[in-house]
Amino acid sequence: MPLILPDQLIDQEVLNQENIFTMSQDQADHQDIRPIKILIVNLMPKKEETELQLLRMLSNSALQMNIDLVRMDSYQATHASQDRLKKFYKTYDQIKDQNFDAMIITGAPVERMDYQDIIYWKELKHIFDFAREHVFSTLFICWSAQAALYHYFGVPKQEVEEKIFGIYQYEKKKEDPILKGFDDSFYAPQSRYTYVKEEDLREIPQIQVLSSREDTGVGLATTLDHRFVFSFGHWEYDKETLHEEYLRDLDKGLATQIPKNYYRQDDPQGDIIMNWRSSGSLFFSNWLNYCVYQETPYQLEKIKGVKVAKFGGSSLASASQFSKVKKIIQAKEDREIIVVSAPGKRSKDDQKVTDLLEKYYEGKKRARDLEVMIESFRKDQAAKRQEAQEALAAVRTRFQEIVRDLDLEEALKEDLDETFQDLDKTQSKDFVLSRGEYLNAKILARALDYDFIDAKDIIRLKSQDQLDYGESYKAIIKTIHKGQRVVVPGFYGANAQGDIRTFKRGGSDYTGSIIASALQSKVYENWTDVSGIMTQDPNLSKDAKRIPSMNYQELTDLIDQGAQVYQRDAIDLVKEKNITLKILNTNAPEEGGTEIKDQEDK
Known part of the structure; x- marks a missing residue:
């Protein structure tokens, strides 16, 4: 089913190459169904790359979706065109009185900073509070998952010396609709310097931990009502994303280790083993179906x-x-x-x-x-x-x-x-x-x-x-x-x-x-x-x-x-x-x- 995107957000030829089916707002308005309204708060530096990755995952669903993009008004991005951001992205003030079926808040390369030192932290806290009343289910990815757990429950993040970087295998800790169809073990890309301890979430009765490892901390957690979903990995990543990040780190003179379980025989010159796409597609599909579509009220004002x-x-x-x-x-x-x-x-x-x-x-x-x-x-x-x-x-x-x-x-x-x-x-x-x-x-x-x-x-x-x-x-x-x-x-x-x-x-x-x-x-x-x-x-x-x-x-x-x-x-x-x-x-x-x-x- 189609995504309804802002007009001219992404070139139609690129959308066709990516097999992302879209529809104009006028076409959607004349159909006798209500599209799912999804808000994407894009905090990543490479905005267009992240847009494509997330839209590809969302478009695998049979649901019709209306997509809105949000940027931080209190921070001027340095890796994205300001004209493009102003044309296709909205600010919090422009959407704060609306209701949405779902929201995705991406990660951001600020994990080593104290939350209060982040320029847009106050604005992001407003968005976190907005999620409680105006959004039925919110998916927090990577750093935003850590930030949300800190904001809502006071959970601290832990820093590591060596970057958590590569493809990690996780075991299902319990059955849950968001993991329906998953094998007992599955893979997820990780790229971060901080993590959340599983034991810090055990004392919060509203939260269930669905996957975790000693070396990466929590991999996936949700509130019991699935209003909040905390995913610490990057199932949306393309095959080459970690490779390009590894090369950028080397160019910056960082002592980043080779991504774990990523290259065949751990050789950066060799093939990349992509083993997370099916789990990622299933995860996004389950989230949209079981946490959003089947639960959200038809009239969004009832959220x-x-x-x-x-x-x-x-x-x-x-x-x-x-x-x-x-x-x-x-x-x-x-x-x-x-x-x-x-x-x-x-x-x-x-x-x-x-x-x-x-x-x-x-x-x-x-x-x-x-x-x-x-x-x-x-x-x-x-x-x-x-x-x-x-x-x-x-x-x-x-x-x-x-x-x-x-x-x-x-x-x-x-x-x-x-x-x-x-x-x-x-x-x-x-x-x-x-x-x-x-x-x-x-x-x-x-x-x-x-x-x-x-x-x-x-x-x-x-x-x-x-x-x-x-x-x-x-x-x-x-x-x-x-x-x-x-x-x-x-x-x-x-x-x-x-x-x-x-x-x-x-x-x-x-x-x-x-x-x-x-x-x-x-x-x-x-x-x-x-x-x-x-x-x-x-x-x-x-x-x-x-x-x-x-x-x-x-x-x-x-x-x-x-x-x-x-x-x-x-x-x-x-x-x-x-x-x-x-x-x-x-x-x-x-x-x-x-x-x-x-x-x-x-």
């Missing part, structure tokens, strides 16, 4: 990142608040993951459900202790039991009011009865305190017709105050599937024995941050009862004004100074993944709130 929204206790304090939350969630299709706190205060003199649950627990614990004391304390024992039951009755009444006003009394009767029976039996403080979030999540899930996922099944703790990040991330990714709409209770998780363990108060912020981080969320919304972060306490000053935006450092400084605007421990989880944090008002969703993200990425 989006996961959004996690957390609603605080004041946002879900009563049935009327539930109705507001329901309306907010249903106002946007991409609010798929919901984290909730227990019911908060409905008025100044009201009590939070978690306070009532804590009072219930403390009363019950005191009553249990008094059972072993002498008869003189029995009166106190009975009083504490009464206090505990009254607190529990207040909790039950609160939830019964909510489900009754939402017309969910019958649907949730069994859940309420079972929960309060469990409360009466348990001796665990953490279990007692967690039931406010648990029931609120049950109610909201039923009201929204979302799936309920218990936090104990996805949030894993090593100890009371230490989160098991690896196990939690794996459980979240395994349990919450793409497109699934769920409600998760905040504030607690479970230890290795399956026992409920709560975080410190305000822990629902922490739960939401964990889930947003694990799912690489684009945005984490934190809904509460104030319109974002204010210049002063709005309860004490009428002159308090909303701060529309700030960076994470400013937020951290504000919290360290005593402002109770967000849980301190939850900040790093979203900051390190470059997730935008929005603090919004459930009672005034039309107000902008406060947006927190790193200034350099604005």
